[in-house]
Amino acid sequence: MAEDPYKTLGVSRDASQDDIRRAYHKAAKKHHPDLNPGNTKAEERFKAASAANALLSDPDKRGQFDRGEIDAAGTEQARHPSYRDYADGEAGRRYGQSGPQPSGWSAEDLGSIFGSMFNGGGRPGKSNMRGSDDRYSFTTDFLDAVNGATRRLTLPDGRTLDVKIPAGTSDGQVLRLRGQGGAAGKGGVDGDALVEIHVRPHPYFKRDGQHIRLELPVSLSEAVLGGSIEVPTPGGSVRMQIPAGSDSGTKLRLRGRGVPMHGGHPAGDIYASLRVVLGKPDAALEAFLRDWKPEHPHDPRREMETSP
Amino acid sequence: MISIEVLIAQVPDLDPGDLDRWIGNEWVRPDGHAGDYAFREIDVARIRLIQELCHELQLDEAALPIVLSLLDQLYDLRRRMRELGTGLGRTVPETARQELAAYLYEYRAIDDMTA
Numbered sequence: 001m002a003e004d005p006y007k008t009l010g011v012s013r014d015a016s017q018d019d020i021r022r023a024y025h026k027a028a029k030k031h032h033p034d035l036n037p038g039n040t041k042a043e044e045r046f047k048a049a050s051a052a053n054a055l056l057s058d059p060d061k062r063g064q065f066d067r068g069e070i071d072a073a074g075t076e077q078a079r080h081p082s083y084r085d086y087a088d089g090e091a092g093r094r095y096g097q098s099g100p101q102p103s104g105w106s107a108e109d110l111g112s113i114f115g116s117m118f119n120g121g122g123r124p125g126k127s128n129m130r131g132s133d134d135r136y137s138f139t140t141d142f143l144d145a146v147n148g149a150t151r152r153l154t155l156p157d158g159r160t161l162d163v164k165i166p167a168g169t170s171d172g173q174v175l176r177l178r179g180q181g182g183a184a185g186k187g188g189v190d191g192d193a194l195v196e197i198h199v200r201p202h203p204y205f206k207r208d209g210q211h212i213r214l215e216l217p218v219s220l221s222e223a224v225l226g227g228s229i230e231v232p233t234p235g236g237s238v239r240m241q242i243p244a245g246s247d248s249g250t251k252l253r254l255r256g257r258g259v260p261m262h263g264g265h266p267a268g269d270i271y272a273s274l275r276v277v278l279g280k281p282d283a284a285l286e287a288f289l290r291d292w293k294p295e296h297p298h299d300p301r302r303e304m305e306t307s308p
Numbered sequence: 309m310i311s312i313e314v315l316i317a318q319v320p321d322l323d324p325g326d327l328d329r330w331i332g333n334e335w336v337r338p339d340g341h342a343g344d345y346a347f348r349e350i351d352v353a354r355i356r357l358i359q360e361l362c363h364e365l366q367l368d369e370a371a372l373p374i375v376l377s378l379l380d381q382l383y384d385l386r387r388r389m390r391e392l393g394t395g396l397g398r399t400v401p402e403t404a405r406q407e408l409a410a411y412l413y414e415y416r417a418i419d420d421m422t423a
Contacts (some may be wrong), residue, residue, distance in 0.1 A: 028364045034357055034379060037386060083357035086350035087383040094337065094350055096384045109388065 005052030005065070005072050013066070017057065024053035033082045043082075131191035132182035138163060138195050142202035145169045146212070146234045146259050153195065163195055168262035170207070171199040205234065210268025212258040217277045218242065220285075233257040233270055242274070250274045309339070309346040319355055330358060335376055 006013050009023040027049035029035075036042035055072060056062050064070045086092055138153050148167030154160050161180055169175075174196045181191030199207075206213040212234060222229060226244030230237045231254065240254060251273050258268030316322055330336045331345070336354055338345040347355075361367045361375060396405060 025364065025366060028360075029366075032360070032365060037382060080356055081349075081353060083350075083353040084383075086353050087379070088386060091348070091350045092383045092387065094348070095354070095380050096387065097380065105388070105391070 003048060003052075003072065005055050008048045008052040009056065011056075017059070020053065020056045024049055024057070034084050034087070037084050037088060130189045131184040133191045133194055134181040135194045135196070136161075137198060139198040139200055140165055140169070141200055142205060142207070143234055145171075145197065145199040146205075146207070148260075148262075161193060161195075165197060166262060167260045168210070168265060169197050169199070171197070173197050204232070207259070208271075210259045210265050211271055212268065213271045213273070215275050216252075216272040217275050218246070220276060220278055223247065223274065223276045231270070231272060235260070240272075246274055248274060248276045310348065310352060312345050312347070315347050315352060315355070318352060319359070322355065322359065327355065330355070333373070335372060 006015070009020060009027060011019050011023045015023070028046065031042040031046040031049065033039075033043040033046055052072070054061075055065055061070065065072065087095065136153065136155065138151070140149070140151060144151065144165055146168065148165055148169070150162055150164045152160050153163050161177065163175060163177065165175070174194050177193040177195065179190040180193035184190045204214050214232075216229075216231060218229065221227075222242060223246050224244065226242050226246065228239050228241050231240045233254065235257065238254065238257060240252065242250075242252065246252075251271055254270040254272065256267045257270045259265075261267040310318070312327075315327075316324070327336070331338065331342075335358060336351055338347045338351050340346045358372065358376075361372060362369065367375060396408070400408075
């Protein structure tokens with residue numbers, strides 16, 4: 001037999017509907033199971049208050065109850081599983097702060113929750129559990145940073161460290177090598193090595209996010225007549241067709257030949273900007289140009305302001 | 309996976325405009341994307357929770373991010389505590405665990421002063 005709903009909500013039998021609603025809201029705020037995880041008493045009270053409210057907030061049911069036609073039992077509404085039923089379990093990681101996948105504890109987790117337990121609380125005679133994080137910097141070639149590479153780093157103390165530079169590493173990026181930092185105290189975890197990567201500039205490739213820009217020299221005849229030319233890319237040369245009449249400054253794109261796909265970024269493109277190079281003086285070319293009557297004569301400086 | 313149609317059937321008094329806003333604010337984070345959301349049971353329960361917070365607990369929406377963030381932190385912490393419990397159970401000898409339990413039963417704030 002359930003408790004008297006008036007008693008549950010703490011209102012008198014002649015309470016107004018408003019009083020009942022207010023009393024219910026007050027109880028709900030205090031005992032909502034999601035605000036009191038693990039507190040079964042609160043959950044019971046919340047259920048009882050919900051049931052009491054369901055009965056008393058309905059004037060018909062309240063009348064039946066007051067006249068003794070129904071009792072307080074059997075009026076409990078079937079409650080949906082509470083948020084806590086999910087949030088408290090593995091499913092709750094979906095809204096957790098460390099992401100949906102189970103992840104190990106970091107030193108910060110241990111420190112922030114159990115500071116005095118795992119770092120010895122500064123008491124003498126106890127070593128720190130975790131080793132220090134050591135910082136290094138490493139300069140790499142442009143192409144190694146773009147394509148990825150493994151390089152050996154010699155530390156000041158003579159140790160060597162194989163650093164795996166992932167494809168698409170950008171200048172200033174810091175790589176964390178777990179367990180390669182300072183040694184830990186007894187039973188502890190070694191610190192990490194933090195390696196800041198500096199990328200040496202390349203003579204003709206320029207990085208632009210996932211894309212690579214380059215200025216591509218072409219001969220006069222390639223520019224005028226078009227043709228198939230070899231274009232260097234970070235992954236090796238590829239042949240590309242340039243259209244006839246391509247001028248200096250014409251931009252061509254090689255899709256997918258820029259920085260390779262990495263860490264959720266799709267492969268970038270190459271943007272080549274053509275630059276016409278005349279080469280050494282050529283008597284035949286000079287002779288031809290002297291007699292040449294252009295089909296569409298034009299002044300390439302027409303758009304420029306003339307000096308007063 | 310629960311489609312938005314099934315969700316609306318399960319939570320009849322849900323206002324689709326409210327839901328859009330909650331998803332936009334990342335208070336509810338279904339899989340998929342606008343027009344093709346896939347909800348999990350925990351998302352449905354979270355939607356009911358937000359409704360209860362707004363209606364029965366009369367919480368202003370402006371205060372919701374704080375409440376949800378605190379709740380998420382609380383559940384995170386409870387998960388961490390359980391992981392700690394499991395870890396202690398697997399790594400610490402029985403006698404030490406009993407000592408720890410006895411210490412916690414007897415715990416007085418003054419013990420902190422010796423640390």
